[in-house]
Amino acid sequence: MSDGSTSFAALREGERFSAAGRISVIENGTGLSWGTDAWLLASYARPSRRICELGCGRGVISLLLAGYGKSEDVVGAELNPASADAAARAAVINGLDGSLRILCRDIRTMKYTDPDVGGRFSAVVANPPYIAHPGMKNSDPEADDARHENNGGIADFCAAAARLLNHRGSFFCVFRPARLPDLFAAMRQSGIEPKRMTAVFPDTVSPPSLILCEGILGGAPGLETAPPFIIYDAPADGSPRRMTARAQSVYEKCSFQI
Secondary structure (H helix, E strand, O other): OOOHHHHHHOOOOOOEEEEEOOEEEEEOOOOOOOOHHHHHHHHHOOOOOOEEEEOOOOOHHHHHHHHOOOOOOEEEEEOOHHHHHHHHHHHHHOOOOOOEEEEEOOOOOOOOOOOOOOOOEEEEEEOOOOEOOOOOOOOOHHHHHHHEOOOOOHHHHHHHHHHHEEEEEEEEEEEOHHHHHHHHHHHHHOOEEEEEEEEEEOOOOOOOOEEEEEEEEOOOOOOEEOOOEEOEOOOOOOOOOOEOHHHHHHHHHOOOOO
């Protein structure tokens, strides 16, 4: 990270810094912030030669991928100009502008042949909107677009991944358990075969809150269900909770390969 004067000059009115491990993220100050799903997806993705993040928002996953050495060539694509601008500034602040590029693009029209894309990718990652129906609108447009399928649903994200990936390339996604059938259907419709899945549990007594999945473009059928990933060793009953040893290791290393 740069010295204080340079860093604060990179903030727009109302923005603030948030720490994600060794990475500084620029948040908009109105409630939109990175969460557990972003950190776990960045950790779940395997190191790859070229990685593209679809719908990168303010760039936390792309920043983690570049900052923790998952790839020396990361491209983040984001439709919202303010979010894309914040992600690009964060890349500079963190000294990652040599390994991370941010494109202000609609993932529904992105192709590997686009001049600014620069060819196919060995991996694509996505933390897509989870809510299919419009529901209650959020007063913050960035937050609303991050949660609702206003600018493309899971089928659009899978189709974009298929257009951008090398044959046998990996698509990494985090999604809600209730919509797992939608994810698998969209992946297969785009020629991406679900190959590895991990259910994320908040604690030992709660149902899963997230699903992490890896699919392979052109892969053969056959799904590996990994052991459950448990974040805390006790339920939220008001007493202090300890993160499990496995969760601590993943958060420290930004990797499931432990």
